[in-house]
Amino acid sequence: MADLSKRIVANLENSSWIRKLFDEGNRLKKEFGEDQVFDFSLGNPVVEPPKSFTEALREEVKKGGHGYIPNQGLVEARAKVAEFISSRFSGSFSSKHVVMTVGAGGALNVALRSILNEGEEVIVLAPYFAEYKAYIENNGGKVVSCPLTEKFEIDIEAVQKAITPKTKGLILNTPHNPTGTALTQENVNELGKLLKSCEKENSQSIYVLFDEPYSQLIYDEELADPFKAYHNIILASSFSKDLGIAGERLGYLVLDNNTPDVDLLTAAFVYCNRTLGFVNAPVLMQRAIASMDNLTVDASEYKKRRDLIVDILQEAGFDFMMPKGGFFVFPKSPIEDEVAFCQHAAEKYKILVVPSSGFGVKGYFRLSFSVSLDQIERSREAFIALYKDFA
Numbered sequence: 001m002a003d004l005s006k007r008i009v010a011n012l013e014n015s016s017w018i019r020k021l022f023d024e025g026n027r028l029k030k031e032f033g034e035d036q037v038f039d040f041s042l043g044n045p046v047v048e049p050p051k052s053f054t055e056a057l058r059e060e061v062k063k064g065g066h067g068y069i070p071n072q073g074l075v076e077a078r079a080k081v082a083e084f085i086s087s088r089f090s091g092s093f094s095s096k097h098v099v100m101t102v103g104a105g106g107a108l109n110v111a112l113r114s115i116l117n118e119g120e121e122v123i124v125l126a127p128y129f130a131e132y133k134a135y136i137e138n139n140g141g142k143v144v145s146c147p148l149t150e151k152f153e154i155d156i157e158a159v160q161k162a163i164t165p166k167t168k169g170l171i172l173n174t175p176h177n178p179t180g181t182a183l184t185q186e187n188v189n190e191l192g193k194l195l196k197s198c199e200k201e202n203s204q205s206i207y208v209l210f211d212e213p214y215s216q217l218i219y220d221e222e223l224a225d226p227f228k229a230y231h232n233i234i235l236a237s238s239f240s241k242d243l244g245i246a247g248e249r250l251g252y253l254v255l256d257n258n259t260p261d262v263d264l265l266t267a268a269f270v271y272c273n274r275t276l277g278f279v280n281a282p283v284l285m286q287r288a289i290a291s292m293d294n295l296t297v298d299a300s301e302y303k304k305r306r307d308l309i310v311d312i313l314q315e316a317g318f319d320f321m322m323p324k325g326g327f328f329v330f331p332k333s334p335i336e337d338e339v340a341f342c343q344h345a346a347e348k349y350k351i352l353v354v355p356s357s358g359f360g361v362k363g364y365f366r367l368s369f370s371v372s373l374d375q376i377e378r379s380r381e382a383f384i385a386l387y388k389d390f391a
Contacts, residue, residue: 011134024346024352025037025039025041028346028350028352032350035378036350038349038351038375038378038379039352040351040352040353040367040369040379041352041353041354042368042370043328043368043370044368044370045244045327045370046305046370046371047302048244049243049244050244052293052294053289053292056288056289056291056292057285057288060287060288060291061284065283066283066284067283068279068280069283070280071271071273071274071279071280072098072099072100072266072273072280073098073100073252073286074286075095076286076287076290076291077100077286077289078095078096078100079098080289080290080295081098081100081254081289081295082094082095082098084294084295084296085235085254087296088215089225089227089235090225090227090228091227091256091258092256092257092258093255093257094257096257097254097255097256097257097262097263097266098252098254098255099252099253099266099269099270100250100252100280100281100286101236101238101251101278101281102249102250102251102278102282103246103249104213104238104240104251105131105251106249106251107236107238107251107253108132108135108171108209108236109139109272109276110253110269110272110273110276110278111207111234111236111269112135112139112169112209113139113272113276114265114271114272115234115265115268116136116141116168117140117168118140119140119141119142119166120141120142120166120167120168121141121142121143121164121166122143122144122167122168122170122171122209123145123146123159123167123170124136124143124144124145124146124170124360125146125147125148125159125170125171126145126148126359126360127148127178127179127330127356127359127361128145128171128359128360129178130358130359130360132171133360141168141169142166144167145360146158147361148181151321152179152181152330153184154183154187154190156190156191159191160194163198163206165202165204167198167206168204168205168206168207169207169208169209170191170207170208170209171209172191172209172210172211173211174212174325175214175217175218175323175324175325175326176214176325176326177214177326177328178330178354178356178359178364178366179321179323179330180306180322180323180324180326180327180329180330181324181325182219182221182325183224184221184224185222185225185228185229187224188225188226188229189228189229191208191229191230192208192226192228193229195208195232196230196231207232207233208230208232208233208234209236210226210233210234210236211237212235212237213238213240213242214242214326215242216241216242216297216299217241217242217299217302218324218325219302219303219323219324220322220324221324223325231256231259233255233256233259234254234255234265235253235254235255236252236253237251237252237254238251239251239289239295241327242295243289243295243297249281249282249285250281250282250286253269302327302369302370305327305369305370306323306329306369308373308376308377309367309369309376310322310323310329312376312377312379312380312384313329313367313383315380315384316383316384316387317387317391318331318332318334318383318387319331319332320332327369327370328366328369329366329367329369330364330365330366330367331364331365331367333355333364334387334391335390336363338355338356338362338363338365339355339357341390342354344386345386348386349382349383349385350382351379351382351383351386354366354367
């Protein structure tokens with residue numbers, strides 16, 4: 001038997017249900033045809049990139065030039081990101097404190113490597129994006145899981161209890177994967193107040209890693225601005241979801257110009273971008289976004305999908321919080337064993353959804369509505385029949 005990392009092997013075993021779901025989906029599609037399978041498992045953007053992006057990309061391809069560039073990213077791409085962030089959040093932003101990364105996952109790994117010493121703790125708010133745990137452990141940190149409220153808001157008392165002298169960071173994700181929650185400004189302000197108090201009392205720096213790749217896909221809520229609430233914000237994001245270019249892996253890190261030790265922290269990001277092996281973000285994608293007039297998108301196509309799946313789930317009888325951003329819904333499982341429920345849905349109705357176990361909680365399932373409107377509508381009777389099996 002191969003002599004592999006015990007931690008990696010354990011993580012492979014813990015995530016085996018994800019592989020089973022993927023394999024089951026492929027089997028069902030081969031056996032019954034793709035149009036007979038309702039696959040809501042993956043958060044893959046279904047809306048094509050805006051024409052302004054494809055036109056810019058076409059022009060940049062003609063120019064050629066695909067060699068190495070500065071590890072921090074092209075000046076013109078960083079300037080475009082700084083302009084974009086300045087239009088959406090309070091604070092002062094410049095290209096000097098923007099680092100282009102290989103997706104938001106690359107951004108989070110670079111940031112965590114830059115701030116963590118071995119054994120320091122990072123709080124994740126459960127349910128949470130499954131890869132957070134691996135990202136933190138990749139970089140020598142310890143994961144501290146802290147539950148959100150029943151409405152999937154930040155539980156300030158729970159966060160206070162989770163903070164220790166070893167706490168170095170907290171990952172804040174809104175709009176939220178997997179629940180679709182968009183946090184309110186009031187809730188984020190409460191978190192900022194708590195962290196300021198803890199920093200003062202314990203003489204420690206606590207960073208908020210603000211993971212916001214869905215922030216342009218927001219429907220019924222104003223986007224909360226963490227820069228209004230707190231001073232140690234590391235914004236980590238990407239153009240994967242809003243521009244619909246997930247496979248192109250273009251992300252970024254942004255610091256407010258007034259962040260403590262901002263130049264040293266930026267230099268650490270650039271160093272880790274190189275030494276983690278990313279080297280630099282894809283240069284063609286950087287050139288494309290730099291030549292676009294603006295980086296804003298219309299979220300109406302995803303809102304149509306959100307409204308349709310919500311209508312179907314309500315008609316069927318499922319219990320869930322209305323998703324206000326992103327492209328996920330997180331209903332309660334009608335039985336305690338959500339894995340068994342998801343297996344039943346796949347086996348009997350060819351509905352593929354993800355059990356909540358992988359997101360750090362029990363009793364729910366995640367459904368992505370980033371699929372065709374036709375698939376969502378065709379799934380109506382299947383969802384109604386599925387719920388009746390457990391009503």
